[in-house]
Amino acid sequence: MAKLKITQTGSPIRRAPIQKQNLIGLGLNKMHRVRELEDTPSVRGMIRVVNHLVKVEEIA
Incomplete structure (x- = not known):
């Protein structure tokens, strides 16, 4: 199965609760x-x- 490499680039401060969750x-x-x-x-x-x-990258 394919994998995704996910890197957080933005801050969750002042975001909607659903986004933080x-x-x-x-x-x-x-x-x-x-x-x-x-x-x-x-x-x-x-x-x-x-x-x-x-930021999302696909891993082969």
Whole structure:
């Protein structure tokens, strides 16, 4: 299964609670943290909510 490398680039300060919760769900809650997660529809949905706060790269 494909993997995604997700890096947090934006701060969760002054963001909607749902955006903060999605960052925590992705394993990101501080700037410049990086996580590798499997590419699933649920992860893609969480990324879509916080796409302005993260950078996503596909890993082969």
